[in-house]
Amino acid sequence: MTHERPGAEPVVKADPGVSAQLLAELAVDPTASTRSGPYVRSFAAELTEVGLGEIDALIGFRLPYSSAEFDLILAGIHPESREPSYVAVELKGWDAARLEPSGLAVATGSTSRHRTLHPVVQLDKMIAYLRERAVTRDHPISGLVWFPQASDADVASLFDFVSPEGTRVFTPESREAMAVFLRSQLAPDPDRRAVGALTSTAVSEPRPLLVAAANEFKNPDEFVFLGNQELARSTVLKAAERGTNETLIVTGPPATGKSAIATSLVAELDRRGYSVNHATGSRPATSTWRKVVGTGNPGTKVRSLFTYFNNYTGAVPCGLDVLICDEAQRIRGSSANRYTPRDRRTGVPQVVELIQAAKVSVFFLDPEQALRPGEIGTEELIASAAADNGRTVRRITLDTQFGVDGSSEYLEWTSRLLDGERRTPPIWTGGREFTVEVADTPHDLEARIRERASDGTARIVAGLCWPWHEAKPGEDLPLDIRIGDWARPWSVKGDRGVHGAPSGTLWASDPAGFGQIGSVHNVQGFEFAWTGVIIGPDLVWRTDRWVARPEESYDTSLRRLDDRAVEKHIRRAYGVLLSRSRKGTIIYSTDPETRQMLHQIVPSNAR
Structure with a gap:
């Protein structure tokens, strides 16, 4: 079965509802595509061998609002309190590791050697994040780092680290000690209360x-x-x-x-x-x-x-x-x-x-x-x-998503969407905590973004396809962006606000910025809960490829670039605009053929 949190997509990709014993007996490892896939089933076999096969194992449990995931979370009841209890497991296929004076670990594998975070620190941070976002403080969660290919001597210096979360390091040589540790934290949970509590708990959002x-x-x-x-x-x-x-x-x-x-x-x-x-x-x-x-x-x-x-x-x-x-x-x-x-x-x-x-x-x-x-x-x-x-x-x-509500799928999708070498646009199949929609008109786009404005910061941004006139004190902002009967102003140029609108430099952070349209000039480095993106006539889809039309752009810096560089520049600018959202992006293209393509790859029922 697949467990869901209220109002969210499933938090795990593989079936988490199996016992360690069943996991060990599976003919095909369900996590073979993950970074620790080869070791999941063998670790489950270790649990079964020491009499812990009835403990629930949640595979590839992904942290809320992040792309990071635990290799395993073992769920049961605490042997003393009889309340839900958990052990997060990190599986490391290193042959050896030593601790540097800096506190970093030097890991040695079969084909590589690299400096990395101490695995106990890494797991402790993930546990702290999970406790803060998704687990009540009344339910204990500890950590276990397992080195299936190392001996105690190979990772001896890692044992000395004192973990604030109680995380322990084990190898096959210390499997009995691991069994004692696990039995002190977990007992079988026939009613599976622990699994239910973890996968249905309310999730607190990170602050902007x-x-x-x-x-x-x-x-x-x-x-x-x-x-x-x-x-x-x-x-x-x-x-x-x-x-x-x-x-x-x-x-x-x-x-x-x-x-x-x-x-x-x-x-x-x-x-x-x-x-x-x-x-x-x-x-x-x-x-x-x-x-x-x-x-x-x-x-x-x-x-x-x-x-x-x-x-x-x-x-x-x-x-x-x-x-x-x-x-x-x-x-x-x-x-x-x-x-x-x-x-x-x-x-x-x-x-x-x-x-x-x-x-x-x-x-x-x-x-x-x-x-x-x-x-x-x-x-x-x-x-x-x-x-x-x-x-x-x-x-x-860096490879772990921190913003965009952890939707690495969305960022990967936008990268493939704007790939100039790609001839088939990628279909958006939905993200765990991210929404993508296509609007048919700028009125529709603005209405949807305005509806979500109460959900946090929200802005509309656009490609540089319209003139950008100076706003004058005491006068209404120039309605430079005109699409049919829809007209809106750009954000104010310069460092001073005009007529109640914030300066362009503070447009992204001032609530009064909603209603003016932003560009790559003042959006880079910022994030919003929701973003409406207007793809202007400078980038259109024709049959099987993107076509840049620099003659439709008011970006004067393009004049110094050759044709190939211009197309790359325009696609890169839209990549920035499309990657500003934490919760969702609504896209509108001024070009009918491009809009049709977007509708084809963004199903209306996909999040």
Whole structure:
């Protein structure tokens, strides 16, 4: 059977309603496609062998509002309280592992060797996240890390870690100790109350990024990071402690937690007394961080911690302990512009200025979100500049979804949808906690988004296919975006609000921004609960492919690009617009053939 939470899609892909004994006897491993599939059935056999075959095993249990999942959750009743009790299981197919002084583990497999988060820390974080989001605090949940291919000696240094969640490490050599541990936590549950309690519990939603970030400066436990998210955070904190010249490059697609980790690090490093700055190449991003975090923390210096990439020309070398650079794909060749005085034009590349400004420099980026010809930040550029400046370079890739309510399916779908090489558009089959709809008119789009506005932040965004006139004080905003009899204004240009509408730099965070239409210029780096996306006439679907029509665009930066680069730029811009939502996206295309294609691949009954 498949278990569901009220109002949500099933939380597991495989049947969780089996005993460990039955799982061990299955002819085909139901999780063979998962990262730990080869070890699930063998672990179930271990449970059966030590007399725990009647314990329920929930396979591939996925965390709410995340793409992370447990390999197994064992469910039963506590032998003393007789109430539901759980043990989360992480299966590691490593041959050996050792703990570094930094607290990270060096794992050795049959074909690879890599640095990673201590598996107990990883599992503890997942348990803490699950407890916070979906499990009542009255029900105990502990952890178990199983190394089926290692001996106790192979992972000896991992045993010493003291887990706040009571997580233990075991190998086949210590299976009897594992049995004792499990019996102290679980007994068979004939009525399967534990399974029912876990899979039907109400789920609490995470706070929106901006709200959580403001709270992070007062509450260090606001964010719970998982997997490589926590690895990135821990690596930066350890680098700050060492105080040596290091550069960390963190890459990841949309909604993998880059901005959340960045702001969390600023808060934690400031709390620990380090000199730290946060920098971006975006006026809307930095202005919003200053307003939201500063307003949430009055009487503090936090506003001054948020800066721009071009603020570090002539900065004292290593004058900061740590510099956090978010949206680093927006790094430019130089911090100088046409207004920069001649005596301030140093000729030093912007990336070098950022690296030299601090002992530890951290760059968060997604190369697929570089939107303007002058934005040159790549992993290779940063790593090369860091090495040339004598820095130790570390790289981490994020792969666990943090926003978008954990719908990795949706982000993968948008990536395939906008793939210029693909000739068959992908069908949206529904996401666990995400909704996609297609609107037939801009009126329909706006009505649906307005209906959901009470569900959190909601905005409408569009491609740059209409003129963008300056709003004048005392006058109504110019209705630049006209589609038939529907007309709406763009967000206000500049740093000042007009006629009750917020400035363009604060459009994404100010509730009064609803009603004006945003663009890639002020949406990048932000998230909304719901987003309406207008695909303009600059990108249309013809038979079996996307066709870019730059003559329909008002984006002047396209004039410097060749035809192939123009098409890539336009598709990438819509990729940014489509990846801003946490709960759902409603799409409208001004082109009838494109709209027809979207209706064909987004069934009306799919979430």
